[in-house]
Amino acid sequence: MTEEHKLTPKGLATRERIVEAAAELIYLHGVHATNNDLVRKAARVSGSQLSHYFPDKESLIRAVLAWRADSMMGLRETPPRGDLDSIAALHTWADSFLNQETVLAGGCSFGSLASEVMKTDLDVHDEIAIGFGRWQQQFRAGLAAMRDRGDLRRDADIEYLAHALMAAFQGGTLLAQAAQDTAPLRDALYAAIAHVESFAPPR
Amino acid sequence: MTEEHKLTPKGLATRERIVEAAAELIYLHGVHATNNDLVRKAARVSGSQLSHYFPDKESLIRAVLAWRADSMMGLRETPPRGDLDSIAALHTWADSFLNQETVLAGGCSFGSLASEVMKTDLDVHDEIAIGFGRWQQQFRAGLAAMRDRGDLRRDADIEYLAHALMAAFQGGTLLAQAAQDTAPLRDALYAAIAHVESFAPPR
DNA sequence: CCAATATTGGGCTGTCAAGCCCATTACTGG
DNA sequence: CCAGTAATGGGCTTGACAGCCCAATATTGG
Numbered sequence: 001m002t003e004e005h006k007l008t009p010k011g012l013a014t015r016e017r018i019v020e021a022a023a024e025l026i027y028l029h030g031v032h033a034t035n036n037d038l039v040r041k042a043a044r045v046s047g048s049q050l051s052h053y054f055p056d057k058e059s060l061i062r063a064v065l066a067w068r069a070d071s072m073m074g075l076r077e078t079p080p081r082g083d084l085d086s087i088a089a090l091h092t093w094a095d096s097f098l099n100q101e102t103v104l105a106g107g108c109s110f111g112s113l114a115s116e117v118m119k120t121d122l123d124v125h126d127e128i129a130i131g132f133g134r135w136q137q138q139f140r141a142g143l144a145a146m147r148d149r150g151d152l153r154r155d156a157d158i159e160y161l162a163h164a165l166m167a168a169f170q171g172g173t174l175l176a177q178a179a180q181d182t183a184p185l186r187d188a189l190y191a192a193i194a195h196v197e198s199f200a201p202p203r
Numbered sequence: 204m205t206e207e208h209k210l211t212p213k214g215l216a217t218r219e220r221i222v223e224a225a226a227e228l229i230y231l232h233g234v235h236a237t238n239n240d241l242v243r244k245a246a247r248v249s250g251s252q253l254s255h256y257f258p259d260k261e262s263l264i265r266a267v268l269a270w271r272a273d274s275m276m277g278l279r280e281t282p283p284r285g286d287l288d289s290i291a292a293l294h295t296w297a298d299s300f301l302n303q304e305t306v307l308a309g310g311c312s313f314g315s316l317a318s319e320v321m322k323t324d325l326d327v328h329d330e331i332a333i334g335f336g337r338w339q340q341q342f343r344a345g346l347a348a349m350r351d352r353g354d355l356r357r358d359a360d361i362e363y364l365a366h367a368l369m370a371a372f373q374g375g376t377l378l379a380q381a382a383q384d385t386a387p388l389r390d391a392l393y394a395a396i397a398h399v400e401s402f403a404p405p406r
Numbered sequence: 407c408c409a410a411t412a413t414t415g416g417g418c419t420g421t422c423a424a425g426c427c428c429a430t431t432a433c434t435g436g
Numbered sequence: 437c438c439a440g441t442a443a444t445g446g447g448c449t450t451g452a453c454a455g456c457c458c459a460a461t462a463t464t465g466g
Contacts, residue, residue, distance in 0.1 A: 008412065008463070030322045032235045035453060046415050051455065106322055115318045115377055119233045119309055132381050160390045163378065164371070167391030171374030174318055175366065178331050187363045188370030195398045211433070214443065238423055249445045254425065 015053045015063075018043045023064045027106045031061060031116055058122050065117075065124060068110040069131035073138060084142035086151065087197050090165070094189040097173075098182050107173040110135070136162050143196070156199040168192035218256045218266075221246045226267045230309045234264060234319055261325050268320075268327060271313040272334035276341060287345035289354065290400050293368070297392040300376075301385050310376040313338070339365050346399070359402040371395035 007015065021042035025034040036050060039060075054060040074081030084090055097103050106112055114128045139162035146152045172188030210218065224245035228237040239253060242263075257263040277284025287293055300306050309315055317331045342365035349355045375391030 006412075010463080011413065014413080028322065029324070030319070033323055036455085037453080047455090048416075048457090049414065051457095052413070055455085057454070107318065111374075111377060112318055112322070114381060115310065115315055116233070118380055119231065119315070120236055121232070128381050132378065159386075160394065163375070163387040163390035164394035167371050167374030167378055167387060168367070168395075169374065170377050171314075171370030171372065171391075172366070174314060174373050174377075175335065175370055177321055178317060178335050183362075184366040184370060187366035188374075191363065191367035191398050192371075192394065195394050195401075198398075198401060209442075211442065213433080217443075239425085240423080250425090251427085251446075252444065254427095255443070258425080260424070 011053075014043075014045060014049060018045060018050065018053060018060070019063045019067050022060055023067055023109075026061075026064060026113060027109055031113070058124070061113075061117060061122060062124055062127050065110070065113060065127040065131060068113060069127070069134060072108075072110045072131065072135055083145065084139060085145035085149075086142075087146075087193065089142065090193045090196065094186075094193060097169075097189075098186050103173050103176055103182065103185065104180050105177075107177045108170055111170045111173065112177075132166070136166060139165050150201065152196070152199045153201045161196050161199070164195060165189075165192045214256075217246075217248060217252060221248060221253065221256060221263070222266045222270050225263055226270055226312075229264075229267060229316060230312055234316070261327070264316075264320060264325060265327055265330050268313070268316060268330040268334060271316060272330070272337060275311075275313045275334065275338055286348065287342060288348035288352075289345075290349075290396065292345065293396045293399065297389075297396060300372075300392075301389050306376050306379055306385065306388065307383050308380075310380045311373055314373045314376065315380075335369070339369060342368050353404065355399070355402045356404045364399050364402070367398055368392075368395045 018039065022034065022039045025038055025042060036047070036057075039045075040047060040050060050060070054063065070076055081093075082089065084093055110131055114131070117124050118128060140158050143152065143156070143158045143161050147154065147156055147158065168188040168191065169185075172185035175184035175188070176182050221242065225237065225242045228241055228245060239250070239260075242248075243250060243253060253263070257266065273279055284296075285292065287296055313334055317334065320327050321331060339362075343361050346355065346359070346361045346364050350357065350359055350361065371391040371394065372388075375388035378387035378391070379385050
């Protein structure tokens with residue numbers, strides 16, 4: 001995240017345009033099929049601008065990962081996504097993915113990219129760990145709030161449940177993408193949420 | 204799967220050697236980083252042999268997908284993996300992944316490859332759908348056996364539970380790979396299995 | 407206003423990988 | 437034994453893409 005150039009607002013806008021265009025292209029067609037030229041045309045910039053803001057492809061991918069991590073947190077939405085601190089909120093969160101065909105096209109905007117670049121020799125591990133870590137934190141915060149409020153038993157393992165929810169989403173989107181059908185994602189998410197619910201205190 | 208050449212046993216062995224070497228390289232470094240030369244050296248074949256058995260890279264990837272699908276089913280193991288028709292069997296299946304560092308290196312041998320090639324323009328969708336379909340069938344068969352035996356309630360939704368198990372594994376391996384820690388995979392699998400168990404009839 | 411610095415343009419080149427070619431050797435079936 | 441076919445060897449061409457270069461223009465800060 002250390003910038004070697006001072007960026008004016010105009011430069012920032014150009015940089016943002018590049019990242020957004022690259023993120024969209026990579027999401028739809030993967031890193032490998034997204035070449036310099038496609039990014040240039042989509043972002044309406046010239047060759048040297050890519051070199052200027054991103055000396056190599058790896059730095060661009062890192063920027064896209066960071067950008068996608070923010071999207072996943074809802075930081076880019078207006079208004080910002082609310083907390084996931086109730087079963088109803090989790091269901092709302094889940095359902096928000098089931099009625100958009102975007103998931104079928106490219107899976108999870110962060111996870112599918114992470115999966116693709118993780119096993120290459122690109123130095124992107126930090127960005128991936130940070131992205132998943134911040135995402136997990138959102139679930140942990142919501143689950144902890146539920147536990148503190150009494151919606152979950154005191155001995156409910158927050159991290160365990162957060163892992164289950166995250167994995168259900170990541171795996172569900174992959175299966176949905178493969179089957180071109182949201183049913184696997186729906187089933188996985190509902191199962192994970194039901195499992196969270198099973199830790200509700202007896203009434 | 205239609206062969207345009209008649210293959211002698213020797214040819215079949217060479218072909219198998221190529222597929223296995225390519226599968227290993229792709230698993231570790233991804234499709235993009237696995238070039239012709241690396242496959243040639245690993246399989247100890249010459250350039251024309253690749254062209255002979257696999258006219259282009261896409262056909263090789265298709266073969267690797269089919270090969271990985273067989274591995275996932277345990278068809279390549281001796282003895283073949285048993286049925287997943289009890290909670291104990293599911294736990295044994297889950298634990299078999301948690302003590303091997305292979306998962307941390309490359310995720311699911313089939314799913315990570317599927318995720319990588321799915322959004323490219325390669326014509327591999329059939330192989331992916333077939334691979335996941337056969338895998339799902341194994342879970343469905345095991346769950347149906349449990350239901351028929353009375354280990355699960357009669358109204359337990361077999362497909363729903365199969366989706367939950369598969370997604371937990373796929374998502375769990377991805378998170379484990381990212382974190383370089385099997386904990387997310389363990390949590391996801393245990394949660395999914397516990398959810399299956401919650402459909403046991405009251406006793 | 408003016409220097410320093412940021413931003414932009416577009417061409418160019420080295421690298422690398424996929425797939426092709428022609429020839430040679432091994433094997434099979436009758 | 438001997439055609440016909442399969443298997444092998446290695447070089448080569450073509451194309452694509454990442455990164456680089458030399459400029460020119462715009463903007464900022466003092």
